[in-house]
Each structure stands twice: as C-alpha cells, then as structure tokens.
Amino acid sequence: EAGVTQFPSHSVIEKGQTVTLRCDPISGHDNLYWYRRVMGKEIKFLLHFVKESKQDESGMPNNRFLAERTGGTYSTLKVQPAELEDSGVYFCASSQTGTGTFGYTFGSGTRLTVV
Amino acid sequence: TQLLEQSPQFLSIQEGENLTVYCNSSSVFSSLQWYRQEPGEGPVLLVTVVTGGEVKKLKRLTFQFGDARKDSSLHITAAQPGDTGLYLCAGATTDSWGKLQFGAGTQVVVTP
Numbered sequence: 001e002a003g004v005t006q007f008p009s010h011s012v013i014e015k016g017q018t019v020t021l022r023c024d025p026i027s028g029h030d031n032l033y034w035y036r037r038v039m040g041k042e043i044k045f046l047l048h049f050v051k052e053s054k055q056d057e058s059g060m061p062n063n064r065f066l067a068e069r070t071g072g073t074y075s076t077l078k079v080q081p082a083e084l085e086d087s088g089v090y091f092c093a094s095s096q097t098g099t100g101t102f103g104y105t106f107g108s109g110t111r112l113t114v115v
Numbered sequence: 116t117q118l119l120e121q122s123p124q125f126l127s128i129q130e131g132e133n134l135t136v137y138c139n140s141s142s143v144f145s146s147l148q149w150y151r152q153e154p155g156e157g158p159v160l161l162v163t164v165v166t167g168g169e170v171k172k173l174k175r176l177t178f179q180f181g182d183a184r185k186d187s188s189l190h191i192t193a194a195q196p197g198d199t200g201l202y203l204c205a206g207a208t209t210d211s212w213g214k215l216q217f218g219a220g221t222q223v224v225v226t227p
Contacts, residue, residue: 004157031213033213033215035215035217041219042119042217042218042219042220043158043203043205043215043217044217045214045215045216048213048214050213055213056211056213056214058211058214059214091157091158093157103148103160103162103163104148104160104215105160106150106157106158106159107157108155108156108157109156109157
C-alpha cells in the first residue's frame with residue numbers, strides 16, 4: 001500500500017507569508033495526525049483528526065495555524081502569517097485506530113524555513 | 116506535561132557490539148512505541164508495547180516495557196551499520212490516546 005505522502009518536501013518563505021502543507025494519509029485510515037519538530041527539540045503533537053472531525057487540537061501553537069480535513073481524506077495545514085519560530089519539520093501520520101496500540105505511519109515530512 | 120527522557124543522547128559503537136537505549140518517565144503510559152528515523156525521512160515504527168513487563172523481539176532488537184509502564188528499553192545485539200539512525204520512544208496515555216509524547220531521541224552510529 002502507498003504510504004503517507006506529504007507535499008511539499010521543502011518550503012522556504014518569508015516572514016509574513018502564507019504556506020499550506022498537504023498530507024495524504026494511507027487509504028482507509030480514519031485517524032490523521034500532525035506533528036512538528038523545531039530545531040533542537042523533540043517531535044511535538046499538533047492535532048488529531050478522526051475522519052473530518054478534530055479529535056484533539058491541543059497542540060496547535062496559536063491561531064495562525066489552521067488545519068482542515070475536508071471529506072475525511074487528505075488534510076492541509078496552513079500557517080498564516082508565518083513567523084520565524086514556525087521553522088521546523090512538519091510530519092503527518094495516519095493510523096487505522098487511534099488507540100496507539102498499532103503505531104502510526106509517518107510521512108517524510110515538510111521542512112519549512114521561514115526567513 | 117509527561118516528559119519522556121531518553122538516554123544516552125548519542126551512542127557510537129563498533130559493528131558487532133551490543134547497545135541499550137533507555138526511555139524513562141515519571142508518568143504511566145497505556146502504550147509505548149519505538150521508532151527509528153533516518154535523515155530526511157519520517158519516523159518508522161519498530162514496535163508497540165502495551166503490557167507492563169512485556170518483552171518483544173524483532174530479530175536482533177529486544178524491547179522491554181517496564182512493569183509500571185513508565186519506562187522502556189531497546190537492546191540491540193551484534194549491531195550492524197544498518198542499525199545507524201535516530202531511535203525515538205513515544206508514549207500514549209488513556210486520556211489522550213491519539214496524542215503521542217516523544218522523547219528527544221538517541222542517535223546511534225555503528226561503524227564497520
């Protein structure tokens with residue numbers, strides 16, 4: 001089966017601009033997650049979708065971040081306006097169940113650099 | 116905030132040697148996962164442990180979940196250069212089962 005696909009793989013934008021990241025989960029996976037790793041820190045949770053609904057968005061840093069998953073398929077994460085501290089690698093993951101007992105499949109990530 | 120502390124941060128060994136990586140927390144996790152990550156890629160799941168005291172083996176890798184489900188270890192026997200990578204532990208709790216808490220990782224380098 002195809003894995004989790006993320007677009008773009010790299011993005012360099014100027015402070016104040018808008019960037020939209022996309023994630024295509026494994027087909028049939030109802031659970032989709034966004035994580036990010038900023039320089040020197042551990043990977044941190046951003047939010048969790050079950051189908052098109054936000055199950056947990058406690059990790060979203062502020063209202064400059066907007067995640068959507070229309071139709072319960074692919075998801076987008078928009079950052080508007082981007083700030084320097086938003087730089088990092090954004091990972092998307094998906095799973096069949098959300099209990100954590102079967103692990104998640106991660107995409108290769110989008111490396112975002114805000115200059 | 117439940118913190119997962121991994122040790123050591125960095126480990127460099129020769130091919131054929133054994134190594135152990137530790138993952139510790141003061142919190143109880145309902146499940147704990149180990150991932151390996153290589154540069155430019157996302158974490159790849161190695162194993163999930165859910166029962167206190169559980170031991171799982173994956174070829175030369177042995178994973179153990181502590182009896183109290185607060186800690187875990189990964190032991191690699193006769194390491195090979197292909198074992199080089201960043202090893203991450205990640206835990207989930209029953210009250211936030213969709214949300215993984217990651218450790219900072221242990222960078223393992225195995226030289227021929």
